[in-house]
Amino acid sequence: MRRAIYWLTIWALFFCIPFLALAQKECPDCDKAKLTSPLDPNWKQFRPPPLAPGELPDCHRIQFGKQDCADCHMKETPDMYKQWVGSKHGINQIKCGICHGDVVNYRTMPDRMVCIGCHSMQVKNMPAQALVTNCSYCHKSHWFTVHKIDKYKQFAPDREIRFKVPGF
Amino acid sequence: MRMTRREMIKLSAAAFAAGALNIPFADSAEAQGDDVVVDEWIKGACRFCGTGCGVYIGVRGGKVVGIRGNPEALTNFGFLCVKGFKGFLSMYHPDRLKYPMVRQADGKLTRVSWNEALGLVANKFKELQSKYGKDSVAYYGSGQCMTEESYTFNKLWKGGFRSNMVDGNPRLCMASAVGGYMTTFGTDEPAGSYSDIEKAKTFFIVGSNLSECHPIIFRRIARMKLEAPDKINVIVCEPRYTSTSRIADVWLPADPGTDLAVFHCMAREIIKNGWIDSFFVNNLCRFTTGQQVVDFEAYKQFLEQFKPEDVSKLTRVPVANIVEAARLFATQGPTVSLWTMGLNQRTRGVWANNLIHNLHLITGHICKDGADSFSLTGQPNACGGVRETGSLCHLLPGTRLITNEAARTQVEKAWGIPAKSIDPKPGFHTMQMFAALGAENDATKPLKGMLITTTNPAQSLPNAHKYFKGMEEAFLVVIDIFPTRTTQFADVLLPAAFIYEKGGVYGCSERRSQLTGKCVEPPGEAKPDLWIGAQLAKRMGFEKLIPWNGDDPAKNYQMAWDDYRTCVKDTEHTVYGMTYERLKKLEAGLQWPCPTPEHPGTAKRYVRGQDPIMDMPHIEKVPPQAMIYFYADTKHEGKANVFLRPYKGPEEPPDKDYPFFLTTGRVIEQWHSGTMTMRVPEIARSQPNAYVEVHPNDAKQYGLNNGDMVKVISRRGFMVLPARVVKMSLPGILFIPWFDQAWDRMVNRVTIDAVDEGSRQPEFKICAVKIERVGDPRDVAEMTIISNVNDPFPIKV
Numbered sequence: 001m002r003r004a005i006y007w008l009t010i011w012a013l014f015f016c017i018p019f020l021a022l023a024q025k026e027c028p029d030c031d032k033a034k035l036t037s038p039l040d041p042n043w044k045q046f047r048p049p050p051l052a053p054g055e056l057p058d059c060h061r062i063q064f065g066k067q068d069c070a071d072c073h074m075k076e077t078p079d080m081y082k083q084w085v086g087s088k089h090g091i092n093q094i095k096c097g098i099c100h101g102d103v104v105n106y107r108t109m110p111d112r113m114v115c116i117g118c119h120s121m122q123v124k125n126m127p128a129q130a131l132v133t134n135c136s137y138c139h140k141s142h143w144f145t146v147h148k149i150d151k152y153k154q155f156a157p158d159r160e161i162r163f164k165v166p167g168f
Numbered sequence: 169m170r171m172t173r174r175e176m177i178k179l180s181a182a183a184f185a186a187g188a189l190n191i192p193f194a195d196s197a198e199a200q201g202d203d204v205v206v207d208e209w210i211k212g213a214c215r216f217c218g219t220g221c222g223v224y225i226g227v228r229g230g231k232v233v234g235i236r237g238n239p240e241a242l243t244n245f246g247f248l249c250v251k252g253f254k255g256f257l258s259m260y261h262p263d264r265l266k267y268p269m270v271r272q273a274d275g276k277l278t279r280v281s282w283n284e285a286l287g288l289v290a291n292k293f294k295e296l297q298s299k300y301g302k303d304s305v306a307y308y309g310s311g312q313c314m315t316e317e318s319y320t321f322n323k324l325w326k327g328g329f330r331s332n333m334v335d336g337n338p339r340l341c342m343a344s345a346v347g348g349y350m351t352t353f354g355t356d357e358p359a360g361s362y363s364d365i366e367k368a369k370t371f372f373i374v375g376s377n378l379s380e381c382h383p384i385i386f387r388r389i390a391r392m393k394l395e396a397p398d399k400i401n402v403i404v405c406e407p408r409y410t411s412t413s414r415i416a417d418v419w420l421p422a423d424p425g426t427d428l429a430v431f432h433c434m435a436r437e438i439i440k441n442g443w444i445d446s447f448f449v450n451n452l453c454r455f456t457t458g459q460q461v462v463d464f465e466a467y468k469q470f471l472e473q474f475k476p477e478d479v480s481k482l483t484r485v486p487v488a489n490i491v492e493a494a495r496l497f498a499t500q501g502p503t504v505s506l507w508t509m510g511l512n513q514r515t516r517g518v519w520a521n522n523l524i525h526n527l528h529l530i531t532g533h534i535c536k537d538g539a540d541s542f543s544l545t546g547q548p549n550a551c552g553g554v555r556e557t558g559s560l561c562h563l564l565p566g567t568r569l570i571t572n573e574a575a576r577t578q579v580e581k582a583w584g585i586p587a588k589s590i591d592p593k594p595g596f597h598t599m600q601m602f603a604a605l606g607a608e609n610d611a612t613k614p615l616k617g618m619l620i621t622t623t624n625p626a627q628s629l630p631n632a633h634k635y636f637k638g639m640e641e642a643f644l645v646v647i648d649i650f651p652t653r654t655t656q657f658a659d660v661l662l663p664a665a666f667i668y669e670k671g672g673v674y675g676c677s678e679r680r681s682q683l684t685g686k687c688v689e690p691p692g693e694a695k696p697d698l699w700i701g702a703q704l705a706k707r708m709g710f711e712k713l714i715p716w717n718g719d720d721p722a723k724n725y726q727m728a729w730d731d732y733r734t735c736v737k738d739t740e741h742t743v744y745g746m747t748y749e750r751l752k753k754l755e756a757g758l759q760w761p762c763p764t765p766e767h768p769g770t771a772k773r774y775v776r777g778q779d780p781i782m783d784m785p786h787i788e789k790v791p792p793q794a795m796i797y798f799y800a801d802t803k804h805e806g807k808a809n810v811f812l813r814p815y816k817g818p819e820e821p822p823d824k825d826y827p828f829f830l831t832t833g834r835v836i837e838q839w840h841s842g843t844m845t846m847r848v849p850e851i852a853r854s855q856p857n858a859y860v861e862v863h864p865n866d867a868k869q870y871g872l873n874n875g876d877m878v879k880v881i882s883r884r885g886f887m888v889l890p891a892r893v894v895k896m897s898l899p900g901i902l903f904i905p906w907f908d909q910a911w912d913r914m915v916n917r918v919t920i921d922a923v924d925e926g927s928r929q930p931e932f933k934i935c936a937v938k939i940e941r942v943g944d945p946r947d948v949a950e951m952t953i954i955s956n957v958n959d960p961f962p963i964k965v
Contacts, residue, residue, distance in 0.1 A: 091414055092836070093835075098851075151394050157411075163486075164486055164489075166486070
């Protein structure tokens with residue numbers, strides 16, 4: 001009996017604590033980016049795409065069809081959009097669908113399988129014993145950095161005024 | 169999974185600690201290994217832009233299942249862009265061409281056997297050559313073919329058919345850069361390497377949207393700029409405020425085609441302020457008008473006409489920006505200049521290239537660490553495969569001019585063909601070739617047949633309407649992996665293997681050759697281009713010239729490569745030391761000159777101690793005391809030419825009837841005419857259709873809102889596409905990307921086919937257009953591809 005209680009306690013620690021922790025803030029230094037506005041009221045029309053074998057249910061709340069992701073997200077999640085525009089992904093024009101997929105293979109939280117495509121060395125550098133394997137845990141979406149945000153701000157897209165080009 | 173009690177306790181403790189630190193749980197231990205389960209990772213190169221990213225291709229069960237950047241590749245250090253990461257998926261698209269096809273009497277392409285298709289091509293080519301002469305059949309290749317393939321077709325045509333009717337799509341993208349290097353330095357391709365980027369302090373990015381067209385090179389620069397914004401200077405010269413301009417300290421938004429004045433003005437400022445390098449000016453520069461050698465004083469005098477105030481009025485670049493750009497360029501070096509089509513695709517492309525070299529030569533920002541005048545190539549193997557193998561109408565392997573008798577003799581000897589059998593007269597360049605292509609009964613058209621591989625001229629030629637009829641009427645053989653606008657004109661369609669289904673060598677912008685291993689078998693009956701070329705040679709009686717027609721594809725590629733490296737052994741482009749064995753072993757490939765199998769390759773040319781050619785008198789004679797020496801100088805003085813090129817604007821500037829400049833270009837996701845990338849869902853969705861980028865001031869004047877349908881009209885044609893109202897191009901300048909295959913949005917229906925008189929490269933980047941609003945926004949996100957080989961061409965030509 002004592003042995004059973006011992007194992008149950010271990011298993012409880014093993015599974016529950018991390019999830020409890022997740023429900024709180026993710027990073028000791030900063031708050032998770034807040035969504036500032038509700039999503040489009042048409043979200044009920046959403047029909048989730050068929051799942052691939054073995055794929056976990058994951059959905060976009062609105063059937064986006066051929067729409068440009070940025071058209072909605074500029075309005076619906078402006079903070080997130082601005083973060084992306086200011087990020088290295090924004091500077092390099094790595095748009096939403098490249099990581100999040102398209103209408104048939106959409107994923108809310110791209111995992112490192114997506115990151116590894118372009119950042120193989122960084123994913124390879126992850127220690128084998130790492131407890132966290134989701135890159136965006138540290139490389140916060142959609143800045144993808146924490147410590148360089150101020151540096152990136154110098155290269156915000158609306159700074160063309162500094163070039164003083166008449167008529168532009 | 170077995171676990172001891174001790175391990176269990178350890179894991180539990182770790183879990184507790186993780187929880188306490190708010191760290192979410194990891195995947196299982198197995199999942200932390202390599203993510204894609206593969207039988208094998210095979211080393212290779214990316215098949216998209218000219219950066220030359222090293223990759224590993226994951227193969228499982230005879231199928232490519234993943235791709236990774238190679239962390240040890242010195243081009244990309246493991247990073248890939250969207251095209252590199254996703255593009256290979258197109259190889260499993262159901263539209264892949266799998267069987268040879270021949271157009272029948274009813275106009276439909278029908279499946280035939282390889283034997284029948286090749287027999288037909290060989291017989292028809294022989295018939296045309298005997299009826300209309302050796303120059304009646306042309307080869308039109310690509311900067312995306314493997315080096316071995318371009319070399320083979322070039323050898324077959326020039327050495328076998330004795331015809332110089334050989335050209336390729338690098339004529340449309342890199343010819344002016346070749347012309348620039350050849351006229352200034354006497355030989356093609358840059359002196360430096362990408363490794364100069366990390367040693368440079370100032371970057372002059374001109375006529376290039378690096379962030380979208382060469383994202384991995386851009387990453388290398390952006391990374392430095394973001395790390396040390398005050399120490400790294402970036403000057404961007406182009407009329408659009410692109411992502412590249414976002415990292416700029418100085419933006420020089422010159423109207424298209426006017427930048428020659430900006431470059432001369434920068435040179436004037438540099439000289440006026442005494443920022444020149446006297447050693448270079450006195451010892452390594454020859455000042456010349458092109459016809460006549462002059463002195464430095466004459467150059468100084470010549471530049472007096474380019475005062476900043478006048479240049480500002482002509483180009484719209486603010487005076488202060490030009491002056492600051494000159495200061496940064498000259499005094500905050502070492503400086504690297506990087507450019508692509510904004511300079512090359514112009515009627516004054518060679519001159520524009522010369523003027524960038526001028527800036528480097530007078531300031532001495534060349535042949536030193538972190539300093540170079542570096543042309544980035546657009547295609548993965550335009551340098552290695554076409555420029556270096558001489559697969560253009562005026563060249564021989566080793567970028568030797570076909571008009572040079574000594575070069576012809578060397579090549580004849582290497583190929584084992586009788587002396588004087590190579591025709592000294594250059595063939596037709598691309599635009600001349602397509603203009604001369606036509607029906608057998610049309611006496612005005614000397615070209616009656618053409619073999620086109622790995623390119624899509626029906627979409628990519630400027631002023632395309634003019635050339636459809638020739639393609640329709642001539643005997644056209646097309647080698648490709650998908651149906652395209654060009655295959656719609658094909659009489660014979662031959663299914664090709666994708667790069668990872670055949671392997672071979674690619675040479676990127678920095679003179680680096682990398683070998684890709686064969687990973688999987690091609691689908692259906694698709695075959696490597698090399699096999700097709702060798703089989704054609706065999707059927708036309710040139711088996712001895714092209715003996716690599718055996719059953720082992722890997723051996724064939726190696727034989728062709730060995731033949732090529734022997735052919736260029738005693739040239740300053742030598743790749744003789746790059747054996748297949750070395751290229752297989754080395755993670756990063758090798759840079760030429762590489763004269764021996766022990767040589768480590770050359771990062772910097774013209775510098776003693778680094779460039780082996782400096783000490784190889786049987787190739788070039790260099791005085792023993794010279795540390796820097798431009799040995800390819802045609803006057804044998806070791807100098808480079810600083811040109812006094814007069815100002816000349818674009819061929820078709822805007823006027824009152826056609827008031828806008830139109831400029832074209834790439835977007836990050838799509839590759840060329842979109843035939844591959846449009847078949848990758850994530851990419852297609854990110855850029856589903858072409859659009860016209862309009863400045864808000866212009867949009868207001870024409871009553872345009874975002875998404876409104878606009879008719880863009882030039883003197884040659886029109887197109888209808890949605891407006892993207894955005895503050896990106898200067899007012900008066902429109903931009904349209906060229907990837908879209910949809911008839912309404914094919915930009916080359918309106919572009920101009922005027923060419924540079926030196927390089928014969930067309931002015932894709934500049935023409936005059938007018939616009940009309942034709943309707944409200946429409947859904948045009950069609951992601952157009954041509955799926956059926958028998959879909960007819962959209963118009964009757």
